[in-house]
Amino acid sequence: MDTTAIRNDFMSLKDGLVYLDSAATSLTPEPVLEAMNEYYRNYRANVHRGLYAEAERATERYEEARKNIAAFIGATADEVIFTSSATAASNMLVYALEHTLELQEGDEIVTTVMEHHAMLLPLQELAKRNGLVVKYAQLTKDFALDLEDLRELITEKTRIVAVTGASNVTGRVACVPEDTLTTGARPVIVRDMTACVGHMPVNMSALDADFAFFSGHKMCGPTGTGVLYGKKEWLDKLRPGYFGGGMVDSVTLDEATYHVGVPGFEAGTANVGGVIGLGAAVSYLTRIGMDEIRAHVEGLTNYAFEKLGALEGVTLYAAPPEVNVGIVSLTLVGVHPHDVAEIAGQHNVAVRAGHHCALPLHNALGVVATTRASFYLYNTRDDIDALVEAVNDARRTFN
Amino acid sequence: MNEELYQAHILQHAKHPHNKEELADATISVPAKNTSCGDAYTLQLNVQDGFIEKAAFTGIGCAISQAAASLLTDKLTGMSTHEAAQVSEEDVYTLLHVPISTTREKCALLLWRALHEALKEHHA
Numbered sequence: 259m260d261t262t263a264i265r266n267d268f269m270s271l272k273d274g275l276v277y278l279d280s281a282a283t284s285l286t287p288e289p290v291l292e293a294m295n296e297y298y299r300n301y302r303a304n305v306h307r308g309l310y311a312e313a314e315r316a317t318e319r320y321e322e323a324r325k326n327i328a329a330f331i332g333a334t335a336d337e338v339i340f341t342s343s344a345t346a347a348s349n350m351l352v353y354a355l356e357h358t359l360e361l362q363e364g365d366e367i368v369t370t371v372m373e374h375h376a377m378l379l380p381l382q383e384l385a386k387r388n389g390l391v392v393k394y395a396q397l398t399k400d401f402a403l404d405l406e407d408l409r410e411l412i413t414e415k416t417r418i419v420a421v422t423g424a425s426n427v428t429g430r431v432a433c434v435p436e437d438t439l440t441t442g443a444r445p446v447i448v449r450d451m452t453a454c455v456g457h458m459p460v461n462m463s464a465l466d467a468d469f470a471f472f473s474g475h476k477m478c479g480p481t482g483t484g485v486l487y488g489k490k491e492w493l494d495k496l497r498p499g500y501f502g503g504g505m506v507d508s509v510t511l512d513e514a515t516y517h518v519g520v521p522g523f524e525a526g527t528a529n530v531g532g533v534i535g536l537g538a539a540v541s542y543l544t545r546i547g548m549d550e551i552r553a554h555v556e557g558l559t560n561y562a563f564e565k566l567g568a569l570e571g572v573t574l575y576a577a578p579p580e581v582n583v584g585i586v587s588l589t590l591v592g593v594h595p596h597d598v599a600e601i602a603g604q605h606n607v608a609v610r611a612g613h614h615c616a617l618p619l620h621n622a623l624g625v626v627a628t629t630r631a632s633f634y635l636y637n638t639r640d641d642i643d644a645l646v647e648a649v650n651d652a653r654r655t656f657n
Numbered sequence: 658m659n660e661e662l663y664q665a666h667i668l669q670h671a672k673h674p675h676n677k678e679e680l681a682d683a684t685i686s687v688p689a690k691n692t693s694c695g696d697a698y699t700l701q702l703n704v705q706d707g708f709i710e711k712a713a714f715t716g717i718g719c720a721i722s723q724a725a726a727s728l729l730t731d732k733l734t735g736m737s738t739h740e741a742a743q744v745s746e747e748d749v750y751t752l753l754h755v756p757i758s759t760t761r762e763k764c765a766l767l768l769w770r771a772l773h774e775a776l777k778e779h780h781a
């Protein structure tokens with residue numbers, strides 16, 4: 259992988275920015291910007307509506323993006339719904355499940371303490387509305403999900419099992435082992451793949467999830483794009499949670515019938531330019547190679563462990579590199595995570611401080627906040643050296 | 658004003674904050690939380706005959722919120738509650754005397770917000 263060439267595709271890096279905050283949002287490569295510009299400049303039109311050339315071209319490109327993105331995650335185009343973000347996808351899914359599953363009071367949801375609030379809160383609210391019980395699988399060593407715990411929590415009453423693909427704090431990848439699901443009727447399996455897609459090869463058909471979601475902006479795509487994946491069998495029977503134009507078969511003043519499958523879940527005008535940009539992002543990542551990107555990030559994570567782990571007063575909250583999507587959170591003794599991040603910022607090093615929308619996980623880790631560095635295809639060892647320098651500076655400043 | 662955020666006086670207050678203690682005789686206690694960074698403080702006032710005999714705080718947070726808490730409680734001690742009600746955001750920035758960026762505003766003003774909650778409670 260030619261990191262120098264890759265870095266040239268990212269204009270944000272031109273002025274020496276050390277960008278270690280891709281887990282918050284990634285940077286955008288030129289081909290993605292060009293694809294979106296081309297749409298806005300040359301063939302801007304709504305999709306699935308007009309009969310003129312631009313509208314046809316827009317529709318073709320939009321649907322081509324869907325095919326590309328589906329192939330990228332080992333799915334088919336009729337399993338990919340576009341949303342405005344992971345959060346939007348998660349909320350939409352939870353409403354749709356509420357309308358579909360005929361949930362009974364006392365039914366259970368099993369999830370984990372690793373979840374991002376984007377998954378956790380819609381489930382908590384669903385539980386409140388319907389008198390459901392939410393149970394949480396805990397962590398075991400190396401920040402891994404305790405699979406024994408997960409197995410034990412799942413009972414005949416479990417209707418939904420939601421397990422993140424990877425933690426956005428510790429980087430730890432997680433799974434739902436097949437043998438967890440042999441008891442009773444199979445619950446609906448939901449995976450938050452936001453930290454994974456575009457960061458490691460993902461194959462939905464191998465994952466055996468019923469639903470999954472992710473954001474486009476953490477994988478070189480534009481903000482305001484997201485995907486809800488649903489297994490074909492599920493999308494055919496899932497009842498929509500959002501209603502509006504473009505998703506209907508017929509409408510009278512009394513009632514309406516809706517398209518079946520993907521078109522029934524894309525109400526209103528889509529983020530056409532954004533989806534075309536996300537399609538270009540997927541082409542870009544594919545051209546470089548997801549295996550190569552994964553290996554590169556694993557190498558950087560290894561290096562970060564070696565360098566940051568050796569620093570006095572630093573505690574790492576990060577899974578071992580081989581099971582880490584490229585995220586290393588840390589604390590520095592005697593210095594608040596915000597001050598570490600601010601001093602890093604003075605060194606032109608972009609990292610994030612806080613609880614990273616994962617409060618229960620921080621409680622499980624026993625810290626109120628951390629400073630988080632995340633690595634992606636455009637990062638180098640020099641970036642990590644710059645972070646090390648910044649952390650040392652923070653220690654000096656406060657000692 | 659020096660461009661630098663972590664100037665000596667800020668670091669001094671952050672490392673050795675004034676009035677960081679539990680007031681046994683507090684007449685008002687108000688929590689102040691900044692959940693996005695995990696900062697959690699309590700502002701305590703001992704008010705007698707309309708005067709703040711003593712202002713103090715407990716809690717953890719970043720250098721900016723610690724320094725602001727230290728400086729603000731120094732200023733409040735001895736003030737009348739009417740004077741305290743006049744303390745403005747600008748006054749807090751003047752006390753800090755370093756450039757506060759938009760993202761650090763919530764750190765700088767955390768305890769100041771608690772002060773206004775406390776005074777509301779006191780007058781209620």
Ligand SMILES: Cc1ncc(COP(=O)(O)O)c(C=O)c1O
Pocket residue numbers: 281282343344345346374376377422424425426450451452453473475615
């Ligand atoms: C694991 C995980 N899930 C969900 C989200 C939510 O993504 P978004 O804010 O794009 O909706 C994020 C990003 O913050 C994340 O890291």
